[in-house]
Amino acid sequence: MAFVSFRRAPLLALTSLTALLGCSPVQNTKTDTEALQLKSADAVTLNQKVAAPSPLVYQLLPRVFGNQNLTNTPWGSIEENGSGKFADIDEVVLADLKHMGVTHVWYTGVLHHASVTDYSAYGISRDDADVVKGLAGSPYAIRDYYNVDPDLALAPENRLAEFKELIARTHKAGLKVIIDIVPNHVARHYQSLSAPEGVQSLGAGDDTRQAYARNNNFYYVPGADFEVPDETNRPPAASLNKLNATQDGHFHESPAKWTGNGATSPKPDASDWYETVKLNYGVTPDGKHDFPEVPAALAFAPIEQHQGFWSTQKSLPDTWYKLRDISRFWLSLGVDGFRFDMAEMVPVSFWSFLASDIKAINPEALLIAEVYEPARYRDFIGRGKLDLLYDKVGLYDTLKAISQQGIANPDAVDTAQIGKRLTEIRDIAPQMLHFLENHDEQRIASPEFLGSAKRALPSLAVSLYATEGPFLLYFGQSLGEDGSETGGFGKPSRTSIFDYVAAPAMARYLKRPDTKEASKGAASMEAAGQGQLLGVASLPEELELRQAYSDMLALADTIKSAGELKILPSSGPVFAFRRGPYLVTVNFSDKAAVIETFNGKAPKPILSIPASQQTELAPWGVRVSLVP
Numbered sequence: 001m002a003f004v005s006f007r008r009a010p011l012l013a014l015t016s017l018t019a020l021l022g023c024s025p026v027q028n029t030k031t032d033t034e035a036l037q038l039k040s041a042d043a044v045t046l047n048q049k050v051a052a053p054s055p056l057v058y059q060l061l062p063r064v065f066g067n068q069n070l071t072n073t074p075w076g077s078i079e080e081n082g083s084g085k086f087a088d089i090d091e092v093v094l095a096d097l098k099h100m101g102v103t104h105v106w107y108t109g110v111l112h113h114a115s116v117t118d119y120s121a122y123g124i125s126r127d128d129a130d131v132v133k134g135l136a137g138s139p140y141a142i143r144d145y146y147n148v149d150p151d152l153a154l155a156p157e158n159r160l161a162e163f164k165e166l167i168a169r170t171h172k173a174g175l176k177v178i179i180d181i182v183p184n185h186v187a188r189h190y191q192s193l194s195a196p197e198g199v200q201s202l203g204a205g206d207d208t209r210q211a212y213a214r215n216n217n218f219y220y221v222p223g224a225d226f227e228v229p230d231e232t233n234r235p236p237a238a239s240l241n242k243l244n245a246t247q248d249g250h251f252h253e254s255p256a257k258w259t260g261n262g263a264t265s266p267k268p269d270a271s272d273w274y275e276t277v278k279l280n281y282g283v284t285p286d287g288k289h290d291f292p293e294v295p296a297a298l299a300f301a302p303i304e305q306h307q308g309f310w311s312t313q314k315s316l317p318d319t320w321y322k323l324r325d326i327s328r329f330w331l332s333l334g335v336d337g338f339r340f341d342m343a344e345m346v347p348v349s350f351w352s353f354l355a356s357d358i359k360a361i362n363p364e365a366l367l368i369a370e371v372y373e374p375a376r377y378r379d380f381i382g383r384g385k386l387d388l389l390y391d392k393v394g395l396y397d398t399l400k401a402i403s404q405q406g407i408a409n410p411d412a413v414d415t416a417q418i419g420k421r422l423t424e425i426r427d428i429a430p431q432m433l434h435f436l437e438n439h440d441e442q443r444i445a446s447p448e449f450l451g452s453a454k455r456a457l458p459s460l461a462v463s464l465y466a467t468e469g470p471f472l473l474y475f476g477q478s479l480g481e482d483g484s485e486t487g488g489f490g491k492p493s494r495t496s497i498f499d500y501v502a503a504p505a506m507a508r509y510l511k512r513p514d515t516k517e518a519s520k521g522a523a524s525m526e527a528a529g530q531g532q533l534l535g536v537a538s539l540p541e542e543l544e545l546r547q548a549y550s551d552m553l554a555l556a557d558t559i560k561s562a563g564e565l566k567i568l569p570s571s572g573p574v575f576a577f578r579r580g581p582y583l584v585t586v587n588f589s590d591k592a593a594v595i596e597t598f599n600g601k602a603p604k605p606i607l608s609i610p611a612s613q614q615t616e617l618a619p620w621g622v623r624v625s626l627v628p
Helices: 090-100 158-173 237-242 305-312 320-333 348-361 374-380 394-406 416-424 452-467 504-510 540-560
Strands: 037-040 056-060 103-109 111-113 142-148 177-179 185-187 276-278 339-342 367-369 388-390 432-434 472-473 566-568 574-579 580-588 595-600 604-609 622-626
Touching: 037 574, 090 158, 142 158, 142 320, 158 177, 177 320, 177 367, 305 348, 320 348, 320 566, 348 367, 348 374, 394 416, 394 432, 394 452, 416 566, 432 452, 452 540, 452 574, 452 580, 452 622, 472 540, 504 540, 540 580, 540 604, 540 622, 574 595, 580 595
Parallel strands: 037 595, 056 103, 056 472, 103 177, 142 185, 177 339, 339 367, 367 388, 388 432, 432 472
Antiparallel strands: 111 142, 185 276, 566 574, 574 580, 580 622, 604 622
């Protein structure tokens, strides 16, 4: 196995790489591939400013990330399939992320959420399996906002202390910590056992006789009891019996609460978020807002003006204060920012209120929001004062569709759609967070997406170099994780967030060698001065892909800060753009392309993946060149 260094490469020392992932040499010539001549004069300029260095966010689920148990039995318990721990994310792992250019680590699934696993020995009341998805449970069904999940601790009774140690390790490595806050809903069995003295649990003071009251934390269906949906993808009885748990079709909740996605029936559908209940932010059942709205005049105003506005408001819905106190608690422990789940289901004015408070405590806190409605982007950024929104509906969906078309029918690929997506967000481009994978999306290497991780490299180049906003890298993505595990509740193509599973490529990369293995060399990274190795057990193609990611990430800030974005009039599956002296060309297809010249001269490649002749672009190829 060849030696591979994972430190960020010197920016101008990058040269053409050897063929990646077994791609065959380019055989096509001008006789069977359309030659493309790129002309600077025909470029379309999308921005008039130079992008500043932007964060690189790394998302990982601790439960899966460090799990070395590759049993992956469907519906397997934590004893059968194992679970990663906070302790697995040690100094070596964090130094590795730092060397790859990561700035923020988003620890997903940290908060204590509903689960079938029995922790009653630690004073934690059991969850009812009828309102838990999977055995491990959804990380987005929070049952206690003031503690962390016991699955992730070596000693469950000391779980919060172990997470504090992880925060300290992350900061020592020069990285910042992001965790989820799920503002729209909580688990049906929400019960804060760890809240600080004087903090009332959500729902504790509600008037349950009313469907809605301004200071109720939940919505109710007075006079009706909750009913479990008929079909909930139940675990096999044998799996439940091992855990001394049952799904008997009953869960006591009287009166019934509205379900997390807004379903008002006491018996939600199995497709509803039946394991959760919706929080009330002062929005009446008929949609009226029972709170002061942040003025439209404050859109895109400095945060200080928003802070001034909220300082004059004397009474707000109780849920606003409870979520504010939750964010304050985690900030006090050293958390550096939050990813807000389904932010679009919560009023925009609340975001101004919460962001104002968070930024008063930590002006550098990074606030990321999951929003899927492009027509509302500017409202959440301008009036809501959220730092970053998902660019899912725009660029991600477009790149996915183009890449899949490049497999099915390369001649029909129209990369002009990429320019349209970039144009649509040009005024808010720095506030859009780009990604190719996350816990909600299919793994690139899965047959349902692209079937091969290398086919995403053109999308990676566009996401890194043609945008103004930061990038999100999902754990295992740079190793070609394919999400093929059948967890039980979770299905293949996505790494399950509901089940106890391990991610094989990630487990191989993190497996620590014994002395004999270390002597073989393999992939070396001297992290924290300890000389420990990562990647020793990885497959060669996994390390080659990771090197490609590392090389491409190393160029991101240099290219983005080199000049304004100019999209060149490329055609078919080839997309080309320029920033300053850097010319980037990518090929979204299984067919090679010929690129003759740029303004009549041959550019000088500084990065070519996979390696190919200077005037040819290999299938799924990426090339960065210096223009004459």
